[in-house]
Amino acid sequence: MTDTAIEAAGLGRRFGRRRAPALDGCAFRLPAGRVCALTGPNGAGKSTLLALAAGLLRPTEGTVTVLGTTPAAARERLAYVAQNKPLYPQLTIAGTLRLGRDLNPRRWDAQVAERIVAEGDLDPDTKIRALSGGQRTRVALALALGKRPELLLLDEPMADLDPLARHQLTATLMADAADHGTTVVMSSHVVAELEGSCDHLLLLGSGRVRLAGPLDDLLAAHTLITGRAGEALDPHTVVESRTTGRQLTALVRPEGHLGDGFQSDRPSLEEVVLAHLRSPDAPPLLLDAREAAV
Amino acid sequence: MTALTAATPPAVVRHISPSRGLVLAMLRLHRTALLFWVGLVVVAAGALLWAMGPGADAAWAEYTDMGCDLSRPNLGCDFPGPANSRYETAVAVASGLVRLLPLLTGAWAGGALIARELENGTAQLAWTQSAGPARWLAAKLAVPALLLVTGTLTLTLLHRMLWSSDQALISVGWRAWHDDGIFEINGTIAAAQALAALALGVLVGLLLRRSLSALGVAVLALVSLVYVVGELRPHLWPVKTVVTGLDDATAGSDGMIAETGALTASGARVPIPSCSGEPGCEARIGITHYYADYHPASHFWPLQLMETGLLLAVAALATATAFVLLRRRTGAAV
Numbered sequence: 001m002t003d004t005a006i007e008a009a010g011l012g013r014r015f016g017r018r019r020a021p022a023l024d025g026c027a028f029r030l031p032a033g034r035v036c037a038l039t040g041p042n043g044a045g046k047s048t049l050l051a052l053a054a055g056l057l058r059p060t061e062g063t064v065t066v067l068g069t070t071p072a073a074a075r076e077r078l079a080y081v082a083q084n085k086p087l088y089p090q091l092t093i094a095g096t097l098r099l100g101r102d103l104n105p106r107r108w109d110a111q112v113a114e115r116i117v118a119e120g121d122l123d124p125d126t127k128i129r130a131l132s133g134g135q136r137t138r139v140a141l142a143l144a145l146g147k148r149p150e151l152l153l154l155d156e157p158m159a160d161l162d163p164l165a166r167h168q169l170t171a172t173l174m175a176d177a178a179d180h181g182t183t184v185v186m187s188s189h190v191v192a193e194l195e196g197s198c199d200h201l202l203l204l205g206s207g208r209v210r211l212a213g214p215l216d217d218l219l220a221a222h223t224l225i226t227g228r229a230g231e232a233l234d235p236h237t238v239v240e241s242r243t244t245g246r247q248l249t250a251l252v253r254p255e256g257h258l259g260d261g262f263q264s265d266r267p268s269l270e271e272v273v274l275a276h277l278r279s280p281d282a283p284p285l286l287l288d289a290r291e292a293a294v
Numbered sequence: 295m296t297a298l299t300a301a302t303p304p305a306v307v308r309h310i311s312p313s314r315g316l317v318l319a320m321l322r323l324h325r326t327a328l329l330f331w332v333g334l335v336v337v338a339a340g341a342l343l344w345a346m347g348p349g350a351d352a353a354w355a356e357y358t359d360m361g362c363d364l365s366r367p368n369l370g371c372d373f374p375g376p377a378n379s380r381y382e383t384a385v386a387v388a389s390g391l392v393r394l395l396p397l398l399t400g401a402w403a404g405g406a407l408i409a410r411e412l413e414n415g416t417a418q419l420a421w422t423q424s425a426g427p428a429r430w431l432a433a434k435l436a437v438p439a440l441l442l443v444t445g446t447l448t449l450t451l452l453h454r455m456l457w458s459s460d461q462a463l464i465s466v467g468w469r470a471w472h473d474d475g476i477f478e479i480n481g482t483i484a485a486a487q488a489l490a491a492l493a494l495g496v497l498v499g500l501l502l503r504r505s506l507s508a509l510g511v512a513v514l515a516l517v518s519l520v521y522v523v524g525e526l527r528p529h530l531w532p533v534k535t536v537v538t539g540l541d542d543a544t545a546g547s548d549g550m551i552a553e554t555g556a557l558t559a560s561g562a563r564v565p566i567p568s569c570s571g572e573p574g575c576e577a578r579i580g581i582t583h584y585y586a587d588y589h590p591a592s593h594f595w596p597l598q599l600m601e602t603g604l605l606l607a608v609a610a611l612a613t614a615t616a617f618v619l620l621r622r623r624t625g626a627a628v
Binding site: 051054055056057058059070071072075076078079080082084086087088090091095098099100101102103104105106107143147 | 311312314315316318319322323325326414415416418419420421422423424425426622623624625
C-alpha cells in the first residue's frame with residue numbers, strides 16, 4: 001500500500017514522429033484519497049494522461065507509477081471509464097454487470113453496481129444499444145465502481161448527463177470515494193463542474209503540466225489584484241494582466257507583500273484556470289512535484 | 295486521505311476463476327458467431343450423414359437400375375440420375391462449407407472479433423478489467439480455436455467415413471483423393487487452415503484497428519495463403535517419378551501430379567512439346583519418353599502432415615506477432 005495514487009516523472013507520449021507530443025515531460029504526484037480534477041483545453045493531453053495511467057498506452061518517455069507499481073500491475077485495483085463510454089451494445093445491462101463480475105472475480109461488488117443502475121430507473125434487461133448517452137454513462141460508472149477500485153480514472157464522465165443525473169451521480173461517486181478512500185481523477189473542461197467536488201487540481205496545457213496541487217493551496221497561491229495602470233508588479237509572478245483604460249487587473253502569485261496601491265481579492269478556481277489558459281507562457285506552478293522530480 | 299480503507303474486503307464473489315470468467319464472457323459476447331458456427335457444422339454434418347445413409351442407398355439403387363454396375367459400355371452412365379445428383383450435391387455442400395471456412399473465419403476474426411472492439415473502444419473496456427490485455431487476447435484466440443478445431447475435425451471424420459464407405463459412388467462422381475477440396479477435408483489440413491485463418495485474422499485486426507478494412511485485408515490475406523499453400527502442396531514431400539513410352543502418357547494419373555514433361559535421349563527434362571500427338575512430333579524434337587513426378591495415394595499422410603505443419607507455423611507466427619504487438623502498444627507485461 002502506498003500513499004501515492006499516481007506519480008509521473010518526465011512522462012511523455014508522442015503519436016507519430018511529425019506531430020507535436022500529446023504529453024511532454026509531465027511530472028506530478030497525486031496523493032492517494034484525493035479527488036483530482038484534470039482539466040485543460042481540448043487537445044491538452046487529458047485523455048492521453050488517463051490512458052497512460054490506465055495502462056492502455058505505453059509512454060514514449062518517462063514513467064508513470066500507479067498505486068506504487070506499474071499501471072499493468074495495478075490493473076486489478078484501478079478502474080477507467082473512457083470518454084465515449086464504450087460498452088458492448090449486444091449485451092443487456094444485467095449482462096454488462098455479469099461481464100464485470102466475470103472479468104473481476106476477485107473484486108466484484110454486485111450490490112454497488114446494481115444500486116447505481118437502479119438509481120437511474122434502468123431496467124436491467126434493456127440492451128445497451130437501446131440506452132441514451134447519459135444512461136450509458138451510468139452503466140459505465142456502475143461497471144467501474146462495481147470493481148471496487150482504489151483508483152478511479154474518469155475521462156469526461158459527466159459530459160452526457162442532464163443536470164439532475166450529473167448532480168446525483170457526482171454525489172454517488174463522492175460518497176463512494178469518501179467511504180472507501182478511493183482516489184478519483186476526473187477530466188473535464190467545464191471548470192465549474194469540478195469546483196464543488198474536487199480537492200486537487202491538475203491543469204494541462206499543450207501536453208505540459210501548468211498547475212498541480214491541492215485546490216486550496218493553488219487558490220491561496222494566487223491573488224487577483226486591481227490597481228492603476230503602470231504600477232510595477234515586481235517581484236510577483238504575473239500570470240495574466242489586463243489594462244482597461246487606466247485600470248490594471250492582474251492575476252499574480254505574490255512573492256511577499258503586495259504594494260499598497262492594489263486592491264486584492266481571492267480568485268475563484270475558474271478565474272485561476274482561465275487566466276492560465278489565456279496565458280500559455282505563464283510559468284507553471286507545481287505544489288506537489290517535490291518528490292516527483294527525477 | 296488514506297487508501298487503506300479500500301482494503302476492507304467487499305462482498306466478493308469467489309466462485310469463478312479469472313480465466314473461466316473470460317471464457318464465459320467470450321461465449322456471451324460472440325453468441326451470434328457461436329450459433330452460426332454450430333449451425334454450419336450441423337448443416338455440413340447433416341449433409342454428410344444423409345449422403346452416407348439414405349443418399350448413398352438411393353444413388354446406388356438408381357445406378358444399378360440403370361445397369362451401370364455391369365461392365366459393358368453404357369453411355370447413359372456418364373450422366374447420373376436425380377438420386378445421384380442429390381448425393382453429389384450433399385457431399386459438395388459439406389466440402390464446400392469446409393472450403394469456405396478459412397475465409398469466413400478470417401473475415402470474422404479480423405473484423406468482428408478484434409477490430410470492431412478496437413474501433414468502438416470496448417477493447418479498452420476489457421483491457422482495464424482485472425484480466426488484462428494479454429489474457430483478453432489469449433481468450434479471443436483459444437475459445438474460437440477450440441470450437442473451430444472440434445467442429446472441423448468432426449466434419450473431417452464424417453467425410454472420411456463417407457470416403458471409405460462409398461468408394462463405388464465416389465468413382466462414379468469422378469472424385470479423386472487428391473482433389474483440393476477432398477484432400478483438405480479428408481485430413482488435418484481443414485482444421486489447420488481454420489486455425490491459421492483465425493490467427494491471421496486476429497493479427498490483421500490488431501494491426502488495422504478498423505473493422506471494415508480488417509475484414510477486407512484478412513480475406514485477401516487468406517485467399518493468398520490458401521492459394522500459395524495449394525501451389526506448394528505437391529512439393530512438400532519427395533515425389534515418385536514414372537517414365538513412360540511415347541504411346542502411353544497416362545502413368546501417375548491416379549496420383550497427385552507435381553510435374554510432367556518429356557525426356558530426350560540424353561535424359562534431359564524438357565517441356566512437353568506443343569506438337570505432342572501429331573505424327574512424328576516426338577522424333578523430330580528428339581524426345582524418347584514422357585515422365586511424371588507424382589504422389590501415389592500412400593503419400594496422403596506425409597503430405598497432410600507437412601502442409602498441416604506449415605499452416606500451424608503460420609498460425610503460431612501470427613499469434614506470437616499479435617501478442618508482441620499488443621504488449622508493445624499497451625506496455626503491459628501481464
